[in-house]
Amino acid sequence: MDIRNRIAKRVAAYFKSGDVVNLGIGMPSLCPAYSDPGVMFHTENGLIGVGPLSTGLRQVESFTNASGQQFLPLSGASAFDSAESFAIVRSGRLAATVLGALQVAENGDLANWARPGKMVGMGGAMDLVTGAPKVIIAMELCARGGEKKILKACTFPLTGRACVDHIVTEQGVIDVTARGLVLTDIVDGVTPQDIARQIEPELIVADDLRIMEA
Amino acid sequence: MTGKIRSRDEIVAQFKDGQTIMCGGFANRGVPNNLIQCLLDSGAKHLTLISNDTGDADLTIGRLVHHRRVDRIVASHVGMNTETVALIEAGEIAVTFVPQGSLMERLRCGGSGLGGVLTKTGLGTIMQEGKQIIRVDGEDYILETPLRADVALVRARMADPLGNLAYRGTSRNTNPLVAKAADVTLVDADLLMEVDEIGIDRIVTPGVFVDMILAH
Numbered sequence: 001m002d003i004r005n006r007i008a009k010r011v012a013a014y015f016k017s018g019d020v021v022n023l024g025i026g027m028p029s030l031c032p033a034y035s036d037p038g039v040m041f042h043t044e045n046g047l048i049g050v051g052p053l054s055t056g057l058r059q060v061e062s063f064t065n066a067s068g069q070q071f072l073p074l075s076g077a078s079a080f081d082s083a084e085s086f087a088i089v090r091s092g093r094l095a096a097t098v099l100g101a102l103q104v105a106e107n108g109d110l111a112n113w114a115r116p117g118k119m120v121g122m123g124g125a126m127d128l129v130t131g132a133p134k135v136i137i138a139m140e141l142c143a144r145g146g147e148k149k150i151l152k153a154c155t156f157p158l159t160g161r162a163c164v165d166h167i168v169t170e171q172g173v174i175d176v177t178a179r180g181l182v183l184t185d186i187v188d189g190v191t192p193q194d195i196a197r198q199i200e201p202e203l204i205v206a207d208d209l210r211i212m213e214a
Numbered sequence: 215m216t217g218k219i220r221s222r223d224e225i226v227a228q229f230k231d232g233q234t235i236m237c238g239g240f241a242n243r244g245v246p247n248n249l250i251q252c253l254l255d256s257g258a259k260h261l262t263l264i265s266n267d268t269g270d271a272d273l274t275i276g277r278l279v280h281h282r283r284v285d286r287i288v289a290s291h292v293g294m295n296t297e298t299v300a301l302i303e304a305g306e307i308a309v310t311f312v313p314q315g316s317l318m319e320r321l322r323c324g325g326s327g328l329g330g331v332l333t334k335t336g337l338g339t340i341m342q343e344g345k346q347i348i349r350v351d352g353e354d355y356i357l358e359t360p361l362r363a364d365v366a367l368v369r370a371r372m373a374d375p376l377g378n379l380a381y382r383g384t385s386r387n388t389n390p391l392v393a394k395a396a397d398v399t400l401v402d403a404d405l406l407m408e409v410d411e412i413g414i415d416r417i418v419t420p421g422v423f424v425d426m427i428l429a430h
Contacts, residue, residue: 044314045240045387061243062371062383068241068294079383081390081418082240082266083322086315090333119311120293121267127315127335161338 001214003170007138009034010185010212011098011168014136019095020048020088022128025067027138028098040076042094044124046085049077066124086124089131096134099125101167103154104137106201108164108176111156112137122159129160141169141198150174150181150199171195172212180204185212215409217375220426222252228365228398228426229256236321236363237265237275238392241294244385245274246369246402248428253367254281262286264321264363266314266388271297279307288361290314313341316358318391323360325394325423330359366396370419373403374410377424378417386418393419401427 001009008030015021015031017038023029032041032052041050043065050065051072059070073079080088088094103111110129113122129135143149150167167174172195173185182204183192188211196203229235235253239245254277263284269276276295278284286308292298301307312320319331332355336342346357368389371382379401381389393399401424 043384045243045384047384060383062385064241064243064384066241068243073383079381079386081318081381081386082314082388083318083391086318089315090335120299121289121291121309121311122313122341123267123291124314126313126339126341127333130333130335130337131315158339 003140005030006214007168007170010173011136011138014096014134014166015039020093022089022094022097022132024097024099024125026100028100029065029067031098040074042085042088044082044085044089044128046080046082047073047077048088049074086127089124089127092131092133094132096136097128097132098136098138099128101137101139101149103156104150104164104167105154106152106176106181108162109154110135110137110159110164111154112159114157116156119157125159129163134165135163137164137167139167139169141171141195148198148200150201152200171198174199174203182206183209185210187212187214215375218377218421218424218427219375219406219429221429225249225252225400225426225428226256228400229253229258231258232260233258233364234262234264234362235365235367236361236392236396237263237367238369238387238389239269239275240266240384240387242269242274244369244381244387244389245269246367246400247274248402249367249400250275250277252428253278254283259283260285262288264288264361266290266317268292268295268298271295286310288312288317290317312358317361318388320358320361321388321391321395323358324362325391328360330357332356333358361395363396364398366392366399368393368399368401368419368424370401370403372405372407372412373401373424373427374407374412374421375427376409377401377421377427378412379403379419379421379424380412380416381418390419394423398425399423400425403427406430
């Protein structure tokens with residue numbers, strides 16, 4: 001499995017039947033292939049029941065996801081306006097949201113919408129991290145140039161404070177807890193020391209450290 | 215029955231330089247493209263645009279940016295449109311970003327006679343700068359104030375001559391909110407229906423919010 005699908009599959013293990021989940025664009029959008037069929041997906045423009053991407057004659061302008069891609073609505077889907085959509089988000093009706101990140105801090109602060117001097121808008125990310133009971137970050141452990149992304153404090157503009165619960169990466173899974181960052185899952189062949197070297201804060205290793213499917 | 219159905223020329227005549235225009239749509243979908251063409255044909259410029267995004271470069275809402283009609287933008291995200299991003303970076307368009315959920319509530323307040331809404335979205339981020347923080351039952355909230363426009367551009371699936379509107383799927387998106395929040399609300403409908411044909415309970419936007427429907 002490639003890195004993106006490896007991360008998506010591990011993220012999907014957090015979902016259970018009956019959950020309504022919002023997926024960000026990019027890597028998070030790979031999660032449905034690995035999710036329990038009883039999970040329903042929410043798109044912030046205004047629909048619960050997002051199905052697979054549609055092709056050919058089945059493509060309809062009126063069923064599109066947050067990236068503008070056309071999909072097939074599933075049986076049981078409901079459509080609503082974008083204010084209702086964010087009422088669902090802010091009131092805690094989502095089980096989880098899955099987002100990418102530029103930086104995550106030890107205390108769960110998230111920066112994922114702007115680099116200094118480069119701002120194109122946050123879309124729904126600030127509402128999602130404020131309202132969703134569980135915020136799951138799907139990202140590669142380090143940036144392309146090898147820069148650390150898990151830091152003692154974020155230096156980029158924040159999306160939300162102390163909002164992240166789980167960080168799922170290609171090398172392992174780190175939970176944000178009251179006692180600090182806890183490594184819960186690790187890919188075979190990687191050591192906790194390898195991961196600790198690639199993050200800034202101290203890393204606690206869980207007593208029941210699990211092997212993450214590679 | 216003609217009702218609120220108006221000719222293209224009458225619609226084009228609604229637009230003036232310097233207006234604030236609110237436009238429905240999300241990521242190029244559910245956008246009132248025929249009304250955007252009317253706005254372009256009017257020649258109106260120095261506009262303030264309120265919309266979720268600005269579509270792609272020279273597509274849908276992005277055509278207003280491409281033809282340099284817009285001086286200011288209020289949106290939640292413009293990253294899909296390379297032209298918008300370049301004009302913002304060049305200082306030729308001023309932009310205000312609003313979190314998407316807060317933007318929707320600001321439209322809802324603008325169209326509902328409300329003075330604002332309290333939200334936790336953006337607390338502890340640069341989004342709270344310059345905004346009032348209000349404490350309710352020991353919890354802090356940001357006060358988000360109403361947004362209104364001179365003219366609203368709405369895309370609907372169905373419209374009847376009284377202006378009653380129904381939508382389809384995710385093309386509904388911001389349209390029912392935009393429809394309420396302007397002095398003049400214009401509608402681009404895929405289907406023009408007879409009175410009573412949409413169905414009382416299928417109507418999402420009551421015609422009382424609508425001023426003119428573009429004739430087919």
